[in-house]
Amino acid sequence: MADMTSTADAPRSPGRPRSIRADEAIIEATLDLLAEGSTIEALSIEAIATRAGVGKATIYRRWAGKDALLLDALRRLKGVMAQPAGHSVRDDLVLLVGAIGKNVDPRAAKIMPCLAPAVNRSADQFQLYQNIISPRRQLMREVLRRGIDEGVLRADIDVEVTMALLTGPMLIQRVLQWNPDLDEQSLPERVVDAVLEGIQVR
Amino acid sequence: MADMTSTADAPRSPGRPRSIRADEAIIEATLDLLAEGSTIEALSIEAIATRAGVGKATIYRRWAGKDALLLDALRRLKGVMAQPAGHSVRDDLVLLVGAIGKNVDPRAAKIMPCLAPAVNRSADQFQLYQNIISPRRQLMREVLRRGIDEGVLRADIDVEVTMALLTGPMLIQRVLQWNPDLDEQSLPERVVDAVLEGIQVR
CATH class of the missing domain: 1.10.357.10 (Tetracycline Repressor, domain 2)
Structure with missing residues (x-):
């Protein structure tokens, strides 16, 4: 069900479960930072976490590291x-x-x-x-x-x-x-x- | 003659006339600054002049502007x-x-x-x-x-x-x-x- 991952301290929102929304926010933050001129070398998990409004642990729960996250993010650019x-x-x-x-x-x-x-x-x-x-x-x-x-x-x-x-x-x-x-x-x-x-x- | 462009206050040097040495220094300074990471937009005639050890007027006597200088410098990279x-x-x-x-x-x-x-x-x-x-x-x-x-x-x-x-x-x-x-x-x-x-x- 869509709201099963919502917790009491977060406002309920319709639509996607929270973990998917966090994933989206992390991918979007990565692409935004790159588009704003950050080089791949300079990009840090810390900066991505800050921009996405999540903790670094949230990123590491989903991706093994920066390269894995970049791969997902850059593939997103190219579409299906x-x-x-x-x-x-x-x-x-x-x-x-x-x-x-x-x-x-x-x-x-x-x-x-x-x-x-x-x-x-x-x-x-x-x-x-x-x-x-x-x-x-x-x-x-x-x-x-x-x-x-x-x-x-x-x-x-x-x-x-x-x-x-x-x-x-x-x-x-x-x-x-x-x-x-x-x-x-x-x-x-x-x-x-x-x-x-x-x-x-x- | 090779030293005709030398002036009294510059030490005589053998080889190329001074104007050619200045041209070389300007081209080299341009390529060095680009190789060190300066973007083409950010590159200024002022920075090139400083790096080459010449006045801005020396650059403008030889090139109409930054684009003309860049064209010569980038062509140099590619060789004959x-x-x-x-x-x-x-x-x-x-x-x-x-x-x-x-x-x-x-x-x-x-x-x-x-x-x-x-x-x-x-x-x-x-x-x-x-x-x-x-x-x-x-x-x-x-x-x-x-x-x-x-x-x-x-x-x-x-x-x-x-x-x-x-x-x-x-x-x-x-x-x-x-x-x-x-x-x-x-x-x-x-x-x-x-x-x-x-x-x-x-």
Whole structure:
């Protein structure tokens, strides 16, 4: 029941149980602090607890430490992963490429580009970044392998290089606005079609 | 003559004329301040002058303003542009792709990734970034157009998308260490060969 975690000294509120509201507040505080310019290194559990209005123990009950909390918070920025329908390899790739570098939360524009320097600075942060993106990479790998199994894609293609060809253009255009002569809207389809040209069975 | 710009109150030094030494000191001061963590916005001509040991007027005699100075300084980080030999389209593309995200100056690793957030923050900085990379993009465009003229590449390819396919994988791998399963050393050749597969005349 929704209010089972409420205690006598807290005002009853409708809706989510208190523990979920605390989790939300902690995630929100983390993202707010990052969006306001705190670096990942400088961010402390103490600062997050203060901002969220909870005790540090509340955070440690839910997350093993700062990295685990950051992983949840940064995944939140990216939203739910796109799920390929599994009918057409081309459609599935257009869906996955279209989701690259896209974020559902407006704070992402301030937070995500700052990950690049962080990734190069420490092994922990490299791992954090990999933990965020590797499930998405895996989805794309599965679509390509399915394409090979179904005989749509050539069996001798280099799957990892193909993934980089699909991902790189979209990422540099969305994150760096790499080439003003490229239309971001049509880019997923154009990239997928250009890559398919080299990897599909004729 | 090398010492013509020396004045009586400065000790004579062998080698470069004083104005060139001042230019060098100003560029070096700019790069040092950025590498030490100054943001592009926060960097002032005053701070650069102090660090370089010159007056602000010396800087303004040589550069129109901060953006012009930054452009020279950041171009210095990237070193001399690779020059395609013009014999083989494949070799030229491998050369250009191999130079992507490569910097000759060790301060670049600290400075360049921080450009990404800056690029998205202001039109000036977007323009600065474009001024650095557009000559490199143009070199690649010319190689592709030459390939079309020579009948090596199909005439119906989308040159801008092809450039993004060649550039994106290398840039995300060098700057973000995007995929630990990709070998950076062999990536230029593998990317070029994969892209050629889709665009060459058969």
